[in-house]
Amino acid sequence: MSETHIWWIRRDLRLQDNPALTEAIKGADQFIPLFILEPQLMENAAPFRRAFLINALIDLDHQLQALGSRLIVRSGPAFQALTQLTGETGSAKIFVTRDYSPFARQRDNEIRQAMGLFSTAGITLREPDSVLKGDGTPYSIYTPYKNKWLHEPPPTPADCLPKPDSLPPLPEYLFSEELSIEDSVPGFIAATGEAHRRLEAFTKIGLVHYQSNRDRLDLDGTSCLSPYLRFGLLSARECFAYAHIRLLQTSEANTRDEIQTWINELIWREFFTMILSYHPQVLDGPFREELAAIPWREVPADLHAWQQGQTGFPIVDACMRQMLNTGWMHNRGRMIVASFLTKDLLVNWQEGEAWFMAHLVDGDPAANNGGWQWTAGTGTDAAPWFRIFNPILQGRKFDPDGTYIGRWVPELAKLPPKFRHEPWKLNAVEANDLNFKLGRDYPERIVDRSISRERTLTAYQFARDQAGSNRT
Numbered sequence: 001m002s003e004t005h006i007w008w009i010r011r012d013l014r015l016q017d018n019p020a021l022t023e024a025i026k027g028a029d030q031f032i033p034l035f036i037l038e039p040q041l042m043e044n045a046a047p048f049r050r051a052f053l054i055n056a057l058i059d060l061d062h063q064l065q066a067l068g069s070r071l072i073v074r075s076g077p078a079f080q081a082l083t084q085l086t087g088e089t090g091s092a093k094i095f096v097t098r099d100y101s102p103f104a105r106q107r108d109n110e111i112r113q114a115m116g117l118f119s120t121a122g123i124t125l126r127e128p129d130s131v132l133k134g135d136g137t138p139y140s141i142y143t144p145y146k147n148k149w150l151h152e153p154p155p156t157p158a159d160c161l162p163k164p165d166s167l168p169p170l171p172e173y174l175f176s177e178e179l180s181i182e183d184s185v186p187g188f189i190a191a192t193g194e195a196h197r198r199l200e201a202f203t204k205i206g207l208v209h210y211q212s213n214r215d216r217l218d219l220d221g222t223s224c225l226s227p228y229l230r231f232g233l234l235s236a237r238e239c240f241a242y243a244h245i246r247l248l249q250t251s252e253a254n255t256r257d258e259i260q261t262w263i264n265e266l267i268w269r270e271f272f273t274m275i276l277s278y279h280p281q282v283l284d285g286p287f288r289e290e291l292a293a294i295p296w297r298e299v300p301a302d303l304h305a306w307q308q309g310q311t312g313f314p315i316v317d318a319c320m321r322q323m324l325n326t327g328w329m330h331n332r333g334r335m336i337v338a339s340f341l342t343k344d345l346l347v348n349w350q351e352g353e354a355w356f357m358a359h360l361v362d363g364d365p366a367a368n369n370g371g372w373q374w375t376a377g378t379g380t381d382a383a384p385w386f387r388i389f390n391p392i393l394q395g396r397k398f399d400p401d402g403t404y405i406g407r408w409v410p411e412l413a414k415l416p417p418k419f420r421h422e423p424w425k426l427n428a429v430e431a432n433d434l435n436f437k438l439g440r441d442y443p444e445r446i447v448d449r450s451i452s453r454e455r456t457l458t459a460y461q462f463a464r465d466q467a468g469s470n471r472t
């Protein structure tokens with residue numbers, strides 16, 4: 001009997017180094033590359049993320065066509081779409097890359113029970129259950145996790161699976177929905193060729209300065225690979241392998257540190273994926289239960305100002321507007337705005353988490369939740385709850401000339417650099433000469449930081465006291 005295999009593509013939009021694809025073509029007489037536009041995915045996707053996904057699918061379809069196949073696209077809940085497709089083709093085996101979000105796990109379990117599912121690793125290099133403590137329990141602190149993670153030998157480019165030379169034929173007369181190309185996402189061409197070009201360029205040039213430049217908002221100091229990793233246009237293994245090669249070629253200790261720092265960031269991605277896999281409840285509340293009772297403020301006007309980049313704090317506004325305009329924000333920026341929302345405005349981090357998911361091109365439940373809980377101090381391994389970033393000092397340090405502010409907050413670009421971080425410090429004559437008026441050209445600050453710090457420390461202490469009294 002002839003075998004039909006479905007490669008159900010989810011977060012692995014690539015032909016190279018794809019274990020699920022490699023398994024799916026083995027022994028297949030007929031082969032169906034399938035993407036399902038699931039309502040859960042499409043309705044909740046940020047417009048930039050959706051556009052990136054659609055354009056990446058079109059790119060993948062072109063690559064499949066070059067191998068004599070094509071992408072089959074269906075809409076609807078996955079269970080329904082797969083039931084229909086397997087009904088059309090007769091029995092078929094379904095191959096996937098494992099996904100660890102609670103939604104994906106529940107969906108996959110139902111499908112596995114009803115029609116079988118062959119799954120492989122591939123979203124991360126090391127699977128969540130492969131890096132555990134000696135007693136078999138998961139880590140909740142990054143550094144020991146990273147040390148254990150680094151125990152296993154690193155991958156080399158030779159470990160990455162090649163792109164197949166040919167594919168088994170597609171069954172005849174299969175219906176596919178047409179995808180229409182979307183407006184491209186600023187700064188991110190959604191194609192695997194672009195993902196590789198970036199990885200090669202970054203590992204050749206940027207990687208050896210990564211540690212030094214990664215926090216500078218005014219420089220291109222990071223790889224900007226996050227959307228490609230989010231949708232798997234690039235595998236985590238390829239990133240680790242390329243970085244490791246550079247490490248092997250380098251004997252100078254400082255340069256090795258620069259490279260190792262990037263590898264460590266990739267391991268943060270694996271860590272947060274593991275955390276979500278073992279602690280799905282983090283999507284509903286704080287990892288550290290003793291901080292569950294923080295009396296967050298309900299201040300819709302402040303939240304709105306933060307969302308729109310109108311807080312009156314230039315570095316915060318620049319970062320928020322970068323995300324609104326491009327779907328991406330620098331990591332340092334993400335930490336600054338998250339600290340501002342949670343600790344200066346005392347607004348629940350879940351508001352920020354949701355806003356990021358609604359706008360980020362790389363929005364990923366595990367990394368996003370991990371980043372928010374880390375900054376709010378409620379997560380695993382979190383920044384100490386009493387650490388509150390000063391947005392002015394952060395801005396001065398990581399955007400020393402105010403170039404980044406000038407780019408994203410154009411109403412401040414005409415101010416001399418030293419005033420871009422604190423436009424309220426212009427005296428009346430200077431402001432008049434520049435035809436600049438605070439409150440008219442740029443908002444007044446929405447919070448008095450001399451009060452907000454105490455307010456936040458009191459609120460966090462309250463939650464800790466509550467937890468303490470509940471225990472006694």
Ligand SMILES: Cc1cc2nc3c(=O)[nH]c(=O)nc-3n(C[C@H](O)[C@H](O)[C@H](O)COP(=O)(O)OP(=O)(O)OC[C@H]3O[C@@H](n4cnc5c(N)ncnc54)[C@H](O)[C@@H]3O)c2cc1C
Pocket residue numbers: 214222223224225226227229230265266268269270272329330331332334335338356360362363364365367368369370371372375
């Ligand atoms: C509040 C907050 C929310 C975040 N939300 C997301 C998100 O939704 N999606 C997302 O991919 N990252 C998220 N991050 C992590 C980080 O900000 C981005 O991964 C990074 O800015 C992407 O830029 P890059 O590709 O140039 O990263 P690089 O610095 O070049 O790092 C390489 C890759 O490592 C991974 N990575 C780097 N830092 C982290 C980290 N701290 N946690 C997890 N993975 C990391 C990313 O895949 C990244 O592409 C968030 C961080 C914070 C503080």
